[in-house]
Each structure stands twice: as structure tokens, then as C-alpha cells.
Amino acid sequence: MSEIVRTRYAPSPTGDPHVGNIRTALFAWALARATGGKFLLRIEDTDRNRLVPGSVDTIFESLRWLGIEWDEGPDVGGPHAPYVQSERLPLYRQAADDLIARGRAYRCFCTAERLDQMRAAQAAAKQPPGYDGHCREIPHAVSAERAASEPHTIRFKMRREGVTVLDDLIRGRVTFENALQDDFVALKSDGYPTYHLALIVDDTAMQITHAIRGEEWISSAPKHLQLYEALGLEPTKFAHLPLIMGPDHKKLSKRTGDTALLDYRKNGYLPEAMINFLALLGWSLDATTSIVSVDDLTRSFSLERVVPNPAVFDIDRLNFLNGHYIRQIAPHAWVSTVTRWAERTAPDDVARPLDPAMLAKAAPLLQERVARLDEIGPQAAFLFGYEAPEYEPTALVEKIGGPLNGALPILDAALAALDALPGEGWTKDAIEAAIRGMEATLGQKLRKFVSVLYVAAEGKPTGLPLFDSLELLGRERSLQRLRTARAKAEHAA
């Protein structure tokens, strides 16, 4: 019989989920979806010192943004509820007691101070760090008695002979020397379990089949394997995903840029792009596909196609994908996206509310020009003021070169040509014809002199197409901006 795949994402509520964690969630979710299995969400809040209020909501929000939905979890419940570890304490206690009863764990009364001294001594003597087994041989009766009055942890007795073998789904067989292991804390003195114990208890209770996690966990795999064995439980399969690294080839961190997933939403990235990007950080559909939809991922994902080597987070690639998906957005939906983002990201001196008709007309022009949604406001801003955004007079000749007064004949010709257009004839085509007519009067190709008009109209030599822009601006504002440019050129020259 083939088992039903059950995977989980088990974050700690210690802050905003980072892209690395979310990539892990994405893969776990994709595996469940691709195999017709279940994906669950479990909150691992066993470290009371590091709890950050609001984290759980941010975790929900992050997953939802990408469309990663869970079949069981803290909010939706499920057959193995609760899905929050702090609400499952009796289970861990029971497992810890069971371990003691089986002779595989013992109470440890060592204080933090003694542990620090021990480590310092080991470091000084160039010994490998690790618990020295100080409390391992305390007679059970003594231990039980002291437990009533002394704070203590429960340590797991690692087997010290032989090897522990992990058959990793991504890396193959990994062997660990047991002699190098030490007895780790399974239940802390505050009664909360450590990650190690909680993992085994919950993955077993929740019938998880595949533990998918980052490579930073591979070193503690022997602890988990031995814990399963000591408790007489069948271990899950393990898949250790490669790490995601920053441009500096170090594990991605705040230092190297944005890492919180939701920062990408704030910065104008699309969830489709994020998923596509993250999916390809370690996994591939085939030899040539680089555009991967959510459907492709949830239909075709497999751990066999996950590589073991770490991947550098390449923002250029993300930007490319984001631009690609932006261009896929249907016209109507794009208009509302443009409206939302223009309101949010246009410069503060641009009056609100923005003109909806203007936005609707500018939308298609923007669609093929932005890679991120937060570029919409700045790019469209020039459409909403009476005058063009502030610019230095020299910008007028930035592209054509030469002295500032070289802009004068161009502006004069434009003024003459456009002023001749009647208000009702102020259309893109008529504007284009008028400006192209300047080629004859100036004896210059259009491309040689348009940049001056771009600056006059938009405040910079590049931007939305000139003829469309002038039409949108209307006759009055267009002519005014040309006059302003002329004045600037004249006075500064």
C-alpha cells in the first residue's frame, strides 16, 4: 500500500518568515500537492524567550500571499489538533518520562554556570565541546528525589558506539560517528521541550511522512534518528534542502538585503514571480523551462529533482520574472493594480486622488515598462501635476549635448507646431504628425531632438512615450510645460 504523503511547515514565531523558510514551506506544500497528500502548518513556539508577538499572523499572511494553503493547522484545526506546540506540553512531558523509564534519558541538574565553565574548559583544553555526562550516572532514586526541589532538564542519552545513518532523500546516505555525539537536552527546565523532542513527538502524532527542512538541520539528524529509535517509533523520511545564500555566498541575512518574504510584497513583487523564483532555487522542472507556474509546481514537483548544493539569491532573476508576470496581467486587472500602486507610490507632492481616467490610459504604457509595482508611481507621477516634475535646466540638453541654448530652437519649433493644433484636434496622431513635421523645419531627425521634449513634458529624457503623454497631459499643460522649459533654457543659458 502506498502511504499518503503528509508534509508540514513548522516555523517558530520568532519574527517575520524569511524567504529561505518560505522556500522550505513551498517545497513541502508542493510535494503534498503533487502527490495528492496533505500539508500542515504547525507552530513551534517552545522557546519562550524568543517569541515575537504577531509572528503567527505574519506566518499566515506570508503563506496566504503566495497561495500556499494548509489542510491542517492552528486556525483551521484538524484531526491532530492542537497545532501549536505550547498547547501540547503534556505530550512532550510524557515522552520525556517514557525515555527515562526506558533508561534512555536522565535528569540533569547542571546549572547554566557549570555548563558555561565546562565549555570554557573544553575550549581551553582544545577539546570538542559537548555535555560531559556529569549527571548521567546519578542513581534513579536520588535523581527522582532531587527533582522535587531542584530545577532540572531531561537529557537524552545518545548511544556513543557505532554510527547513525541517515538516508537523506536529497543527499543519499550520510553517516555520523556516534562517539562524537553528546547528551542533549530534550526537555528544558521550564517544562518546554527542545526542538528535537517536540519534532519527534509531533511528527509522529501528526503522521508526517516527509520531514522537509533546511540543510542547517542535517547535523542534528542523528539526535532525531536516535530519539525515534529510543521511543520505538518509525522515523519519517528526511529531505534536507540546500541553503539559500546572499550575494556574499553566506546564508541569507538582513545584512545582505531584504529577506522577510512580505518585504517583497511591499516592494512590488508579484506572488507568481516569487513562487517561480523560489521554486527554481534548488528545483527544476526540466532542462529548459524557466517559467514555472504554480500549477506546474504543484503538478510536477518531486524531491528527485531537488539539487543538494546551495543557491545564491539572484535579485536580477527575480526582477526579470516579476516583469514577465506583470506583462501577463489582464488589461482590466492591470488598471486596478496601477491605480492602487500609483496612489501608494507616487511622490507626496502629487495631489490625490489621482485621475482614474488618466490612470486607465497610462496603464498599458506602464505595463511593459515596470519590473516592480513600486515603479508605477514614480513613472506616472509626471501626468498628475500642472508643471512637469522639477528638473535642472541642463537636463534639457543631457542627451543632445551642446550648450543649453541649443534646446531653444527645438522648443520653439514644438511650441509653434503644437500651438497650431486646435483643442479638439489634440490627439496622439495629430500631435505625432505635428512633431514629426519639426524634422523639416529643424532639418534634424526626430530621434535627434525628442529628448528635449521628453524633459519638457516629463522632467527627464526617458519615460512614457511622448505622443501618448502629451495627449494625456492635454493641450494646455503640454504647451505650458514647453514654455516653462523654454524659460529655463533661456535663463540658465
Place this chain on the structure above:
RNA sequence: GGCGCGUUCGUCUAGUGGCCCAGGACGCCGCCCUUUCAAGGCGGAGAUCAGGGGUUCGAAUCCCCUACGCGCUACCA
């Protein structure tokens, strides 16, 4: 330091003994299109497959060694 993982164009990757003097994508460069910028189309440069030994008729693909990178080494996850 110890242990573990990893190592194919700058980056993400394809590749599981001959189809590879290594394919795709991003980025970069050039051309085309063109009112700027983009988008799009076409083309180009770019990897002696980390290095060295083997195994084999034949290796990016198998084995060993070395180097380098990263991760872990808590009553954190």
C-alpha cells in the same frame, strides 16, 4: 578545532558512462524594431565540468586524495 554537506558559464540550473570540445534561463554585449525608455525578435561572448590521481575502449557523470566554500557544534529553532 571537530563533524557534516557542497563544488558545471558572474548567477539559477540541465546533465546519472558514449547523444556534451557541455544545453536552457537571468545578467552582459551587439543587431533589428523604434519618438526616449522599455518590451519584443535575432545573434554573440561566457564553464579546460574546483584541482590532482585512478577505474574504463570511453567520465561532468564511478572511486580516492587535496583545496576551497558553507552549515552545525545552546536548557535557539
